[in-house]
Amino acid sequence: xxxxxxxxxxxxxxxxxxxxxxxxxxxxxxxxxxxxxxxxxxxxxxxxxxxxxxxxxxxxxxxxxxxxxxxxxxxxxxxxxxxxxxxxxxxxxxxxxxxxxxxxxxxxxxxxxxxxxxxxxxxxxxxxxxxxxxxxxxxxxxxxxxxxxxxxxxxxxxxxxxxxxxxxxxxxxxxxxxxxxxxxxxxxxxxxxxxxxxxxxxxxxxxxxxxxxxxxxxxxxxxxxxxxxxxxxxxxxxxxxxxxxxxxxxxxxxxxxxxxxxxxxxxxxxxxxxxxxxxxxxxxxxxxxxxxxxxxxxxxxxxxxxxxxxxxxxxxxxxxxxxxxxxxxxxxxxxxxxxxxxxxxxxxxxxxxxxxxxxxxxxxxxxxxxxxxxxxxxxxxxxxxxxxxxxxxxxxxxxxxxxxxxxxxxxxxxxxxxxxxxxxxxxxxxxxxxxxxxxxxxxxxxxxxxxxxxxxxxxxx
Numbered sequence: 202x203x204x205x206x207x208x209x210x211x212x213x214x215x216x217x218x219x220x221x222x223x224x225x226x227x228x229x230x231x232x233x234x235x236x237x238x239x240x241x242x243x244x245x246x247x248x249x250x251x252x253x254x255x256x257x258x259x260x261x262x263x264x265x266x267x268x269x270x271x272x273x274x275x276x277x278x279x280x281x282x283x284x285x286x287x288x289x290x291x292x293x294x295x296x297x298x299x300x301x302x303x304x305x306x307x308x309x310x311x312x313x314x315x316x317x318x319x320x321x322x323x324x325x326x327x328x329x330x331x332x333x334x335x336x337x338x339x340x341x342x343x344x345x346x347x348x349x350x351x352x353x354x355x356x357x358x359x360x361x362x363x364x365x366x367x368x369x370x371x372x373x374x375x376x377x378x379x380x381x382x383x384x385x386x387x388x389x390x391x392x393x394x395x396x397x398x399x400x401x402x403x404x405x406x407x408x409x410x411x412x413x414x415x416x417x418x419x420x421x422x423x424x425x426x427x428x429x430x431x432x433x434x435x436x437x438x439x440x441x442x443x444x445x446x447x448x449x450x451x452x453x454x455x456x457x458x459x460x461x462x463x464x465x466x467x468x469x470x471x472x473x474x475x476x477x478x479x480x481x482x483x484x485x486x487x488x489x490x491x492x493x494x495x496x497x498x499x500x501x502x503x504x505x506x507x508x509x510x511x512x513x514x515x516x517x518x519x520x521x522x523x524x525x526x527x528x529x530x531x532x533x534x535x536x537x538x539x540x541x542x543x544x545x546x547x548x549x550x551x552x553x554x555x556x557x558x559x560x561x562x563x564x565x566x567x568x569x570x571x572x573x574x575x576x577x578x579x580x581x582x583x584x585x586x587x588x589x590x591x592x593x594x595x596x597x598x599x600x601x602x603x604x605x606x607x608x609x610x611x612x613x614x615x616x617x618x619x620x621x622x623x624x625x626x627x628x629x630x631x632x633x634x635x636x637x638x639x640x641x642x643x644x645x646x647x648x649x650x651x652x653x654x655x656x657x658x659x660x661x662x
Contacts, residue, residue, distance in 0.1 A: 204241035207310030212317055217530035221500050224386040224469055227527060231321040233271070240268035242306060243313045250303035251315060256646030257284045261300060261315055268318055277326040280319060285358040286351065286645060288327060288393045291320030293384060294642040295521055327396060333403035340364035342659055345428040347414045347600070350378020351641045352434030352632030354401060355648030361404040363656050369401070370412040375465060379436055380641070382465040383457070385494050387501070415599035420607070420628060430627050430655045433615060434648060437594040437633035443486070447544030452478060452552035456487070456495040456591035463498045480587035482506040484555050486541055487591030488518035493525065495589045496533045507533045508583060512540040512560050512573040540573065542580070544588055555583045594638045604628070612637055620654040621647065629655055
């Protein structure tokens with residue numbers, strides 16, 4: 202029976218006051234009853250616009266129909282026919298600007314909670330079935346995948362399904378890319394990522410860690426070793442800074458470093474090899490999802506005050522509405538229409554404060570957003586002992602500088618054609634290495650497209 206309720210079935214969550222001091226997952230997930238109740242809000246449109254909004258074209262009405270029937274295993278099989286990583290995308294994908302924004306139920310109320318249902322199905326399967334995929338018979342053709350984030354994992358999975366002998370090279374000591382070093386445990390438990398890596402290995406993908414391509418091996422050497430094609434999904438891990446006075450002080454770091462120490466190196470545990478500074482007051486400069494992640498980690502690491510400092514207004518913040526909402530619930534203070542102009546330190550070289558200036562919004566700039574303009578004589582001091590810069594990232598130049606013929610644009614992103622081949626024959630690329638920092642699901646879509654292009658290339662099509 203159709204559920205014509207105008208609002209989504211609420212997702213159970215940890216209490217904000219409790220979760221602000223632990224790293225356990227915030228959202229607790231639907232029960233089977235909740236999932237069926239929410240699935241019954243779907244009208245099963247004959248021409249589903251939601252599918253058009255999905256970068257990997259999940260067959261959304263079909264899988265939701267199976268949830269309505271309580272056949273969660275069939276729902277999982279439908280999702281994974283196009284999406285190799287539903288437990289991940291169900292958690293971190295910005296559904297509100299993709300599939301859900303196309304949902305007709307959103308015209309007169311809230312759209313169907315597609316992401317929550319995808320997460321439920323993936324979690325149910327992992328907890329109740331968790332069958333490892335079967336390995337496809339090998340065609341003997343070797344393909345290298347550089348990077349084990351969402352683009353690399355998706356490309357590796359799709360290529361393995363086609364019978365290719367895939368090796369996935371990861372620079373860090375744990376596979377998963379941004380999924381393990383960038384996204385906090387409270388948003389994406391690392392056991393889930395590890396489970397997906399295990400599935401890749403069951404498909405026959407060889408995972409090699411501590412392999413910095415461009416240092417340990419070059420792309421040219423990969424071809425000499427017998428790899429017939431290379432997919433580069435190395436992400437965008439080079440942080441940007443403001444180049445203001447005081448950025449070299451102790452206590453200033455990039456969000457990438459802060460999150461890597463926290464998420465990958467477990468800085469919140471007593472036995473951490475690479476602990477982070479125990480801060481009393483933290484300023485996170487930036488307004489994206491990474492800024493929210495860093496701010497929320499700082500609160501969990503014991504800070505008494507955490508500020509998000511952003512030069513535009515809250516409405517212009519690129520972070521997901523859900524992330525901003527959760528951050529505020531947890532006690533993070535938003536200092537909008539403010540911009541740092543200097544980081545101040547004491548005699549010991551440590552941060553003691555950050556000088557900011559008030560901003561106002563002028564005419565739209567090239568991005569379409571109103572340009573922030575400094576308000577004269579509006580400087581003020583923010584008392585903090587740690588400053589985290591979350592201003593965006595760009596691809597590491599290592600591959601470009603060690604691979605002849607590999608061209609990038611002015612932002613350092615690899616240039617690809619419509620088939621995701623770079624300017625070097627046989628080298629394909631996708632995800633943040635091509636687009637700059639973007640979303641997990643867009644990287645997955647690029648990995649999917651790249652795998653199809655590599656298959657066509659190697660089959661002479």
